[in-house]
Amino acid sequence: MTVNNTVLEEGIMQIPQWWTCPSGYEELQEKAHLVGKNELLPRASISDQQSLYPRESLRKIAEAGFGAVTVPASDDGLEAGFTGFAVLAETFAQYCASSTMCWVMHTAATQTLYAAGNPEQRRRFIPGVLKGEVGGLAFSEPATGSHFWNVVSSAPRHGDGYLLNAHKSFVTSAGEADWYIVCTNSPDSKLDDKLMFLLVHNDQEGLEFFPFNAMGLRGNSSGPMKFNDVFVPTNNRIGTEGGMNYFNDNVIDPLFLLGTAACWTGVAQGALNAAIDSAKKKVHADTGKSVASYQVIRHELAKAQILIDSSRSIVYRVAQGLDQLVKNGEKIGDHLLPVWQAKTHAADIVIQVTNQALQVSGGRGYLTGQVEKFLRDGRAGAVMGPTNEILREWIGRSLIEVPWFE
Structure with missing residues (x-):
């Protein structure tokens, strides 16, 4: 059987693309995977071990056309919206979390400059961003x-x-x-x-x-x-002298929280992918069985993937909702609760999934390597401000209908 020029083996259940990517963003995701495999992954361990800024990886991301992903096409941006931004962040993070977080913050800075800045500032800075200049x-x-x-x-x-x-x-x-x-x-x-x-x-x-x-x-x-x-x-x-809280609520917070939620979801998937690959390849000489042949291992893999997909579903639904708010001319700052939930859930599940990935990988997972790096990277999510504790308080206060911010 052949689907999209890919030969599928009989009896093997295929994961549908609509489950892992919003409709209409498939080509964007495929291009991001190529950038991740060819450019981000080969440098990820070096960047981690040497505390080396991923400048070359960020340059390659920009060369692929992702330097100004949320900027309108009229100003030479990609105009991919929140959904395209989330797809890219989640995909890049499967290969290098450091590059992804630098890019997420760069995107938030670039969009803030575009949204709050004036035409002269856009003309002065956006061309450089398209060529690989980085904002923070x-x-x-x-x-x-x-x-x-x-x-x-x-x-x-x-x-x-x-x-x-x-x-x-x-x-x-x-x-x-x-x-x-x-x-x-x-x-x-x-x-x-x-x-x-x-x-x-x-x-x-x-x-x-x-x-x-x-x-x-x-x-x-x-x-x-x-x-x-x-x-x-x-x-x-x-922008103006004062009055910038509007852009905090309507530009920076949505992009930052959505981008980090996508990042932690991608880190979890990257860790699980590495664990699955290891479990399939590692064969015990005494039994002749691969690690993946044990039912307990397969159950752990399944539980981890379900958690990842729950986070991915929330991230993409929130991203599409934000794009609809923009289309309708509504203030995003009036609808932040789903974004808070997306970040909180993603930062929670990445801890659990990376722990499961390490456990499935056994002693090899504890050694310096992909799974170990993903575990350390993902742990940042819950303590990165607003911390998960702060976000849960805001969500809880919203649920009992009292002001969330004091």
């Missing part, structure tokens, strides 16, 4: 921890611009991105919402970068940054 978000601060939306830093007016002083705690691509959108406060704003976004180039005076040494995601370069008396001209203010 500098939001979280040590003083407020995982409450990254609350910042205590400020940038008062200074000549024809602002003087930025800020200490940021976790900045993905710190010291490696070409530019950063820095979230700070404007003490001069007349708005109740003092939040302001400033675009800072990586080579400006006054920037300090610090090493990133973590359990997983070692290629992320998600270290602290300090902005010491950094002058930012007015033409590098993204």
Whole structure:
């Protein structure tokens, strides 16, 4: 029997593509798998072991046409929406979580620049993004921890611009991105919402970068940054002087939470794929049986895949819902509960699935390698702000119909 030029063996149940990919995004997913296999996977272990920023992998992602995935086609972007973004993030993460997280944050930064910025700023920065330049978000601060939306830093007016002083705690691509959108406060704003976004180039005076040494995601370069008396001209203010919480709720949070949920789902699938491959190939000499021939192993594989597919289904349904909100002209910030659920569930199941993958792989899974790396990478999800505890509180408060944010 032949389906799509692939020879299928009789009696083997095939996993339908509609179950693993939203309709209409099959070619996008196939292209992402090629990039993952040919470009991301070969560099993933090196990036992890040497804490090496995945610059070449990110360049290859951009060369494949995924540098500005959510930017409209009228400005040379891919215009793939939230659904295309989620498909790509989930697929890339099956091969390299560090590259994927850098790309997710880059995409959120690029879309923020596009949505909140003006036409001149778009003309100045989007062409570079298409060629492989990387953007980053500098939001979280040590003083407020995982409450990254609350910042205590400020940038008062200074000549024809602002003087930025800020200490940021976790900045993905710190010291490696070409530019950063820095979230700070404007003490001069007349708005109740003092939040302001400033675009800072990586080579400006006054920037300090610090090493990133973590359990997983070692290629992320998600270290602290300090902005010491950094002058930012007015033409590098993204949006208005204050009033940027709107873009937090309607651009950054949806992309960040959906992208990370897709990433953890992909990490879980990558770990399980590695465990399945090992279980099929490893044969015990005394019994002549492969590890996969034991029923208990097959049951663990099945339970893990069901968890992954539950997360994938939520991620893709949420992504399609967000695209529909945009199409209808509705505010995404009024519909964040499904995004919270997607991130929470994905960050929970990746811990369980990577543990199952290691257990199925036995002692070999405990050795430095793919499964072990996926386990370390995936553990970041639940503690990455907003943490799963914070999100469950927001979900719970919404369910009993009290204000979720205080």
